Structures are given as C-alpha cells and as structure tokens.
Amino acid sequence: MAYVCEFGSGQRVYLDNQGTQTLVTTYSGSPGQQQQSSSGFQTGAWTAPPEAYHSSQGLTLKVNTSQGAHYIQVQGGSMQVVSSQATGGAQQMQMHTAAMPTSPTMQPMQPMQPMSFSNPSSETPAPKPSGSEPMQPMQSMQPMQPMEPMQPMRMGNMEMNLNNPMEMRMGNMHMRMGDSPQMNQPPQSPPSQSAQAAQANRRFCSQCGAAVEPTDRFCASCGHQLH
Incomplete structure (x- = not known):
C-alpha cells in the first residue's frame, strides 16, 4: 500500500x-x-x-x-x-x-478503412479486379506477309523496273543494275565474198605477228625477211 x-x-x-x-x-x-x-x-x-x-x-x-x-x-x-x-x-x-494512481491508458488505434474509388461520371462503383483468374497466354505474332513486286514505272518512252534486278529501258537503250549501258544495234550482215577473199590472202610476220602485204619481202615492224 x-x-x-x-x-x-x-x-x-x-x-x-x-x-x-x-x-x-x-x-x-x-x-x-x-x-x-x-x-x-x-x-x-x-x-x-x-x-x-x-x-x-x-x-x-x-x-x-x-x-x-x-x-x-x-x-x-x-x-x-x-x-x-x-x-x-x-x-x-x-x-x-x-492506492497508486494509474496512468491513463491510450485507446487502441482504429484500423484504417480501405479506400474506395468511384467514377465521378457514374454512381455505380467500378467492379473490383479478381486476383483468382489466371493470366491469359500471350497470342503468337502472325508472320509478315511478303511484299508484292512493284509494278514497272512508265514515263513516255522510258520504262523503269525497281525489282531485282533493277532495269531501265529508254528507246533502244537497255540498262541493268551492275551492267554497263548498251545500245541495241541492228544485226550486222555477213561479210561479202571479196572481203572474205582479202582476209584469206592477208599474211602475218612469223617473227612478230604483224600484218604484212603479199608483196612485202621484209616485215615493216621487225625487219624479218619474209618467205
């Protein structure tokens, strides 16, 4: 006491x-x-x-x-x-x-009430998400469709094709990527009989290979004596 x-x-x-x-x-x-x-x-x-x-x-x-x-x-x-x-x-x-005085006991703190969020535009509360539903598997990506070939572009007498290989035509000229431009020439006529005979009678130096005339006795290039 x-x-x-x-x-x-x-x-x-x-x-x-x-x-x-x-x-x-x-x-x-x-x-x-x-x-x-x-x-x-x-x-x-x-x-x-x-x-x-x-x-x-x-x-x-x-x-x-x-x-x-x-x-x-x-x-x-x-x-x-x-x-x-x-x-x-x-x-x-x-x-x-x-009797000894007793200290005033503190009241236990009340638990916090859960916060509720409401949609201001509607009085109906939004449904709460359910954590028991399993996550849906991610859908696989569809493969990319191949690109259709581009149609040739035409402008006057010029035509350009950007597909592989790249080509361009303008009149008689035809050019491809990586090729040197070339003109479509008309087919050449076969050599005449006189030209064929002249080419058959042509002689060459046996020493240096230079062209010589049938009447030459010595080669004009190396001086070799012709037979």
Whole structure:
C-alpha cells in the first residue's frame, strides 16, 4: 500500500516501497489537465511509515530503513536525494495510505478503412479486379506477309523496273543494275565474198605477228625477211 501527502492546490505526492526501492510519484493539476512524474531511489526496505515536511525549499520526504534515514526533496517536477532534513520553519504534513494512481491508458488505434474509388461520371462503383483468374497466354505474332513486286514505272518512252534486278529501258537503250549501258544495234550482215577473199590472202610476220602485204619481202615492224 502506498502513502500520499497532499499539499498546495491539487498537488499530491505518492510514496511506495517496492523491495529495496522507494518509488516517488508527483501528481498535480486539474482533472482535465493532469501532470504526473515518477522516480525511483535505492533506499532499502522501510522500517517505519514515511514522513513529509513542507518548507520554503519545497517538500522533504523522510524514509526510515534498516540502513538509516533517507531524505528526498521534491520541488516542482524535480526530485533528488538530500543529505539532511530541511530546517527553518519546516511543517510536518499528514500522510495516509492510498492506492497508486494509474496512468491513463491510450485507446487502441482504429484500423484504417480501405479506400474506395468511384467514377465521378457514374454512381455505380467500378467492379473490383479478381486476383483468382489466371493470366491469359500471350497470342503468337502472325508472320509478315511478303511484299508484292512493284509494278514497272512508265514515263513516255522510258520504262523503269525497281525489282531485282533493277532495269531501265529508254528507246533502244537497255540498262541493268551492275551492267554497263548498251545500245541495241541492228544485226550486222555477213561479210561479202571479196572481203572474205582479202582476209584469206592477208599474211602475218612469223617473227612478230604483224600484218604484212603479199608483196612485202621484209616485215615493216621487225625487219624479218619474209618467205
């Protein structure tokens, strides 16, 4: 059982002996605005009820134990051990047993309500997604269709084909990519009989291969004697 001393306006001091420790609790203020402070001091077990003395220096508590008397000074919200009792007009205060005050318990925090989102354009709430439905497999991509060959472009007598291989025609000229331009020439007529006979009678130098006339005796290029 604890002891309490009342002094001033709404100020109380509680003392309790717990084993070898003295617990001092100050209580002040109105019921709506209460201040509480507690401190523990190693004094030993009590051998007699505690005493309280009020002076200009504050409240001095005397605790009698098997190890001797201990003095605790209480001034405002601070508490400390002093070596002796306060003198000079100290007034002994009455102390009586009382139950230790209990600290107000905090109310448990209420769980947060889940947030709901509504569509401002409609009062009907949106359906919640269901997490139990399996994910649909991704559809395979369709292969790309081959490109159709481009049609040849025509402009006047010019025709251009951009397909592979690239070709261009303009009149008698025909050109392909990578080929040198060439003109379509009309077919040549076969050589006449006189030209064939002249070509058959042509002679060549056996030394250097130069063309010589049938009447030449020496080669005009290398000077070799012809037979």
